Amino acid sequence: MFxxxxxxxxxxxxxxxxxxxxxKQRKAEIGEENVFDFSIGAPAAPTPSSAQEELVRLLRxxxxxxxxxxxxxxxxxxxxxxVAKSLSTQSGVPMSANLVYMTCGASASLAIVMTAILxxxxxxxxxxxxxxxxxxxxxxxxxxxxxxxxNSAFHLDxxxxxxxxxxKTRAMLINSPNNPTGAVYSAEELRALGQLLRKKSKxxxxxxxxxxxxxxxxxxxxxxxxxxxxxxxxxxxxxxxSVTLAGERIGYLAxxxxxxxxxTLFDAVCGAGRSLGYICAPALFQYAVPAFLKSSTDVEFYxxxxxxxxxxxxxxxxxCCPAEGAFYLFVKAPGGDAVRFSEYAKAHELLLVPSxxxxxxxxxxxxYCVPKSVIEKSLxxxxxxxxxxx
Amino acid sequence: MFxxxxxxxxxxxxxxxxxxxxxKQRKAEIGEENVFDFSIGAPAAPTPSSAQEELVRLLRxxxxxxxxxxxxxxxxxxxxxxVAKSLSTQSGVPMSANLVYMTCGASASLAIVMTAILxxxxxxxxxxxxxxxxxxxxxxxxxxxxxxxxNSAFHLDxxxxxxxxxxKTRAMLINSPNNPTGAVYSAEELRALGQLLRKKSKxxxxxxxxxxxxxxxxxxxxxxxxxxxxxxxxxxxxxxxSVTLAGERIGYLAxxxxxxxxxTLFDAVCGAGRSLGYICAPALFQYAVPAFLKSSTDVEFYxxxxxxxxxxxxxxxxxCCPAEGAFYLFVKAPGGDAVRFSEYAKAHELLLVPSxxxxxxxxxxxxYCVPKSVIEKSLxxxxxxxxxxx
Numbered sequence: 001m002f003x004x005x006x007x008x009x010x011x012x013x014x015x016x017x018x019x020x021x022x023x024k025q026r027k028a029e030i031g032e033e034n035v036f037d038f039s040i041g042a043p044a045a046p047t048p049s050s051a052q053e054e055l056v057r058l059l060r061x062x063x064x065x066x067x068x069x070x071x072x073x074x075x076x077x078x079x080x081x082x083v084a085k086s087l088s089t090q091s092g093v094p095m096s097a098n099l100v101y102m103t104c105g106a107s108a109s110l111a112i113v114m115t116a117i118l119x120x121x122x123x124x125x126x127x128x129x130x131x132x133x134x135x136x137x138x139x140x141x142x143x144x145x146x147x148x149x150x151n152s153a154f155h156l157d158x159x160x161x162x163x164x165x166x167x168k169t170r171a172m173l174i175n176s177p178n179n180p181t182g183a184v185y186s187a188e189e190l191r192a193l194g195q196l197l198r199k200k201s202k203x204x205x206x207x208x209x210x211x212x213x214x215x216x217x218x219x220x221x222x223x224x225x226x227x228x229x230x231x232x233x234x235x236x237x238x239x240x241x242s243v244t245l246a247g248e249r250i251g252y253l254a255x256x257x258x259x260x261x262x263x264t265l266f267d268a269v270c271g272a273g274r275s276l277g278y279i280c281a282p283a284l285f286q287y288a289v290p291a292f293l294k295s296s297t298d299v300e301f302y303x304x305x306x307x308x309x310x311x312x313x314x315x316x317x318x319x320c321c322p323a324e325g326a327f328y329l330f331v332k333a334p335g336g337d338a339v340r341f342s343e344y345a346k347a348h349e350l351l352l353v354p355s356x357x358x359x360x361x362x363x364x365x366x367x368y369c370v371p372k373s374v375i376e377k378s379l380x381x382x383x384x385x386x387x388x389x390x
Numbered sequence: 391m392f393x394x395x396x397x398x399x400x401x402x403x404x405x406x407x408x409x410x411x412x413x414k415q416r417k418a419e420i421g422e423e424n425v426f427d428f429s430i431g432a433p434a435a436p437t438p439s440s441a442q443e444e445l446v447r448l449l450r451x452x453x454x455x456x457x458x459x460x461x462x463x464x465x466x467x468x469x470x471x472x473v474a475k476s477l478s479t480q481s482g483v484p485m486s487a488n489l490v491y492m493t494c495g496a497s498a499s500l501a502i503v504m505t506a507i508l509x510x511x512x513x514x515x516x517x518x519x520x521x522x523x524x525x526x527x528x529x530x531x532x533x534x535x536x537x538x539x540x541n542s543a544f545h546l547d548x549x550x551x552x553x554x555x556x557x558k559t560r561a562m563l564i565n566s567p568n569n570p571t572g573a574v575y576s577a578e579e580l581r582a583l584g585q586l587l588r589k590k591s592k593x594x595x596x597x598x599x600x601x602x603x604x605x606x607x608x609x610x611x612x613x614x615x616x617x618x619x620x621x622x623x624x625x626x627x628x629x630x631x632s633v634t635l636a637g638e639r640i641g642y643l644a645x646x647x648x649x650x651x652x653x654t655l656f657d658a659v660c661g662a663g664r665s666l667g668y669i670c671a672p673a674l675f676q677y678a679v680p681a682f683l684k685s686s687t688d689v690e691f692y693x694x695x696x697x698x699x700x701x702x703x704x705x706x707x708x709x710c711c712p713a714e715g716a717f718y719l720f721v722k723a724p725g726g727d728a729v730r731f732s733e734y735a736k737a738h739e740l741l742l743v744p745s746x747x748x749x750x751x752x753x754x755x756x757x758y759c760v761p762k763s764v765i766e767k768s769l770x771x772x773x774x775x776x777x778x779x780x
Contacts (some may be wrong), residue, residue: 001651001652002507002651002654002655002658003508003531004509005661005665006659006662006665007654007658008661009660009661009662010656010657014664032505040458042459042461043455043459046457052514056446059446064442064634065434067431067637067755068437068634069432069636069637070410070637071637072637095689104494104668108667110667111665112667115393115396116400117728119446122592133647137667140665140666141393141495174470205391220474244454244458246459247672247676249494249669249671249672259441260391261391261392265392267400268397268400269396270393270399270400270403271396271398271400272399272400273393274400274404275526275527277494277527277666278498279495279498280637280640281639283637283638284637284638318553384779387646
């Protein structure tokens with residue numbers, strides 16, 4: 001009676017969203033302070049006040065029927081220009097406002113680009129572990145997600161990538177800083193990836209799709225841009241994490257002007273946005289994009305959390321990589337069974353996401369984008385379940 | 391190299407959007423006051439100040455990391471409850487917040503519901519003329535738009551509907567008040583439609599999808615709700631027109647609790663929203679939904695425009711129905727060729743949308759949601775092209 005695929009997708013909710021909903025319900029039952037919710041990547045650092053003030057200023061100063069009206073489908077030109085300028089500075093590639101498409105966040109960017117480039121049966125390489133929704137967007141567009149192993153530090157394994165490439169490989173999707181591992185790919189790593197993809201693009205380009213919502217959240221050097229190292233690159237971005245606007249749905253998709261058929265690709269992007277029901281990104285937030293680009297979230301807020309949690313967990317005996325960016329720790333599940341361990345943790349009011357749906361078994365993801373006090377109060381429980389569970 | 395269907399869709403831009411873009415460019419060239427742009431349905435009445443003030447209050451008073459964070463995929467429960475209550479009052483049907491899904495506007499509602507219910511080859515009946523994007527959403531979901539004739543006043547023709555129903559008919563999509571004709575279906579009309587659909591639903595329900603962005607914009611009696619007359623109804627709504635928020639992308643989809651498999655349908659809706667990349671509707675605007683429901687746009691603003699334009703055009707000899715609602719006049723093209731007439735009008739800086747892409751030939755759509763002064767200044771040109779062109 002209904003579309004079977006959609007019904008399955010609606011009923012098999014994402015593990016992250018399921019745990020997040022459980023946490024909300026559990027907090028209502030036993031009190032906010034008694035649940036340690038590390039399930040979702042919803043930033044706890046406040047929105048920068050400059051961004052917040054810009055939103056108020058726009059509401060006060062721009063006539064409402066101008067401010068709130070339709071923008072062009074690709075977005076306000078002022079927003080697209082500001083994005084192009086900012087990307088040019090980061091990458092050294094002269095980006096064009098005409099190839100920037102404003103979107104309702106990174107998920108919209110992903111759904112749109114997959115719909116724009118994939119034909120039935122096309123393959124998209126994705127390093128493991130990966131954000132579970134990637135599979136949803138790729139398969140809805142008729143494509144196939146091909147998981148590719150990473151090295152022991154969750155960085156790129158070029159041999160594995162080379163082996164995975166087939167004549168059907170249409171794109172590779174990367175995410176640095178990475179959710180869920182916190183890995184940040186170095187310039188050298190991206191240069192080598194670019195060389196490999198160029199070598200393998202003889203029969204038509206393999207597009208490099210770079211999902212960068214955590215771009216600004218690094219604890220060492222700034223994240224390198226794949227734009228600098230490979231022409232057939234499309235950047236997917238969201239202001240969700242960098243300006244704490246996850247629920248407002250504002251982001252973009254930017255095609256490198258050096259990409260094969262860049263303008264044709266952009267036309268296909270416009271068609272895909274239209275077919276998926278996106279009229280434009282929310283106008284108020286589009287107007288504020290130049291201000292967002294000048295704002296920055298409090299990276300120290302997340303660094304403090306990372307240092308506290310990483311230090312404490314490794315002291316207790318947990319095994320994990322020190323996150324180089326983003327706001328996740330990817331920790332080996334004691335005993336090796338991530339589902340069993342996270343269920344055990346859940347029974348102790350500690351909400352951790354098992355790694356199975358990320359395409360890698362045996363880990364849990366801990367989102368440390370929470371108030372520091374939540375981490376502090378949770379540590380005795382982390383200690384208790386480490387030793388008690390096995 | 392790219393998805394062919396998306397490329398075609400991106401290149402064949404909507405006639406409305408194309409004309410709207412042309413208008414913006416033309417205004418820049420010869421001055422705002424010298425172009426009479428009746429192309430797009432972007433409201434010119436200001437956003438009600440109560441709605442505007444609520445947005446500022448939320449930004450000032452709610453902690454930013456709470457205000458701007460992810461909501462549940464289906465939306466904030468407070469918004470869903472307010473919508474359910476408002477629909478219950480209008481329709482007399484006890485609607486449930488659990489069956490309300492907040493969306494990024496009516497186009498998102500349409501794309502989502504089509505994706506949720508259609509399987510390949512399913513048919514959707516749509517009375518002519520119809521909003522051109524309906525075809526995009528139905529065909530992307532694998533379905534087929536089946537145009538159905540209306541009567542001479544653009545109201546429902548039950549015989550034509552009955553003849554068009556086949557075993558593949560999965561849904562009927564209606565839009566009252568109507569874009570582009572301004573027709574508003576009466577309670578009696580909707581009751582008769584309900585009876586027919588019930589009679590024809592023997593082999594599984596035919597869903598009635600009611601696209602209602604113009605619900606509050608009527609110049610006579612309030613618009614009747616199909617919910618009151620047919621159980622298998624899904625309401626699609628947007629606050630774009632009623633609160634002048636077209637660019638902000640806030641609306642909803644509501645399933646009647648009396649529909650066959652209502653909860654299953656809602657699960658499929660959740661799956662469809664997820665697969666199309668919608669994480670949630672913009673959070674700030676969701677918080678303001680209870681205030682939006684209490685606000686109302688200035689219907690008199692549009693009534694004044696309608697009376698002025700309808701009176702003047704019919705005096706000049708143009709033939710059209712007096713719009714009962716929405717903010718469009720659907721006018722017979724002098725000479726009979728809508729494309730030729732609209733091109734001629736365009737050469738005189740008057741932007742009217744030819745009806746061909748609405749599934750009906752020989753008319754132009756005039757969007758009178760513009761400042762009154764635009765109508766006043768345009769009248770000499772309307773007069774000139776009526777007599778001069780043929």
